């Protein structure tokens with residue numbers, strides 16, 4: 247599993263305040279901690295007004311890159327903000343995201359093609375996420391027509407089938423799992439990427455719900471997750487899941503993590519008393 251660290255997101259209150267106050271220490275700290283916890287990319291989302299987003303994104307990028315060499319995942323729907331950000335990054339970034347929306351395809355895809363970026367493709371084309379896996383796949387097929395036409399190889403595309411909360415639709419995770427399997431079957435070279443936390447919005451014990459969904463989404467074929475890399479229980483669950491699915495030869499990663507004390511308390515040997 248590849249991990250995109252989600253913490254530098256201006257829709258979070260603390261990050262919004264840090265951006266507004268130009269609190270560099272707070273942002274640097276988020277970057278360093280996620281890098282230390284093994285993030286493969288760091289998502290950077292300014293989440294600010296479109297007039298400010300470009301400048302705020304550049305400020306964030308500069309700070310993050312002073313702290314770590316982990317490549318960035320530029321999280322914006324704004325082609326102008328993305329274009330100036332792509333010019334500033336040291337490592338080839340991931341672009342988060344395109345969708346089936348013609349404006350985003352026309353304005354963002356050329357940047358992705360030119361700079362050789364990976365790109366997250368949301369399985370939606372308007373404001374609303376399609377209800378069924380079939381309707382999401384119809385969008386995904388149109389996106390691949392466009393990425394192939396632009397010369398972006400399938401293995402640079404990270405399809406995000408999207409998940410909505412179970413609190414308002416009990417089938418929502420099932421729809422997403424069906425979409426993941428359909429993407430894997432139809433576009434075997436492509437990746438599947440998901441932000442997990444929407445699944446539990448409005449529910450209690452969200453971390454438990456997110457971890458459970460992580461297991462199922464991984465089994466269905468998700469290979470990239472947008473999560474908090476500092477969530478030790480989530481990482482432990484991930485290590486166990488990959489081993490159980492046969493993706494950890496000789497159980498090396500799992501046993502090494504155990505010896506390093508990285509598996510969460512309570513998941514070790516049973517208490518003898």
Ligand code: THG
Pocket residue numbers: 252253255257258259260291321342343366406440441442443444472
């Ligand atoms: N797909 C793609 N990109 C995405 C998402 C996705 N980018 C944004 C988001 N979803 C993933 N990132 C985050 C970042 C932070 C939090 C959740 C998702 C988060 N949420 C806290 C919570 O849920 O309790 C509350 C916010 C806070 O801390 O203030 O931390 O799906 N392609």
